[in-house]
Amino acid sequence: MNEPSKRTIGLTGGIGTGKTTVSHYLATVCRIKVLDADTYAREAVQKNSPILQIIKERYGAEICLNNGELDRKKLGNIIFNNSQEKKWLESQIHPYVRQRFQADMENAQEQILVLDIPLLFESKLTYLVTEIWVVYCSYEEQLQRIMKRNHLTEKEAIARIKSQLPMDEKVKKADVILDNSSTLEALYQQIEQKLNKE
Ligand code: ATP
Secondary structure (H helix, E strand, O other): OOOOOOEEEEEEEOOOOOHHHHHHHHHHOOOOEEEEHHHHHHHHOOOOOHHHHHHHHHHOHHHEOOOOOEOHHHHHHHHOOOHHHHHHHHHHHHHHHHHHHHHHHHHOOOOEEEEEOOOOOOOOOHHHOOEEEEEEOOHHHHHHHHHHHHOOOHHHHHHHHHOOOOHHHHHHOOOEEEEOOOOHHHHHHHHHHHHOOO
16 A cells, blocks of 8 residues: 555554543544554454454464354463464454454555554554654553553553553654643643644
8 A cells, every 4th residue: 555645644553552542532523534453453354354263273262252253351361471472463463453454444545543552663554654643641541541441450460561662662763752741731732732733
């Protein structure tokens, strides 16, 4: 695919730093079209999908819940403690996600697009965007927020944080840094300012 021809913001950050909060604000208040990698990734492993079948062949039928849906927590515990397995899983899902982005981007009529991609760097998708926004917050805030939201122990939360590229590496690669270490109001103000910079 060629360079994107319109303003295409790649929204990323660490786990639990506030990407969803930012993309929700962009979509609902700023009325900007947001394409979401997590939605595509969930679609990739939906009930009866070919990729879910491959996952079952690798980890056994117990990787699914009784209703046939993927047991995401069980899979999370496998891959966040084993980088080889994480790599394998990503190699199954990423091509599907990339293809869905390209199709939806080609069909979009909007002048500005936001691509919400938690693993923008790790999955080498930066070529899809014209600018990179990284949502940042302090390590302590990040740990507390994901423990609370996902009901994780500190050990589980740390394993998830460690499985990603370190936060400071992401910040270094950013065109725009949104600091979400304080209030939501402060975050929204930064979004408005960065969005209207041109
Ligand atoms: P993930 O990578 O896990 O998808 P994320 O980067 O999308 O996470 P959010 O889901 O937006 O992060 O935020 C993580 C949690 O922290 C949520 O429960 C959210 O409500 C809360 N949160 C986000 N920003 C703030 C803030 N400024 N103050 C307090 N809580 C916040």
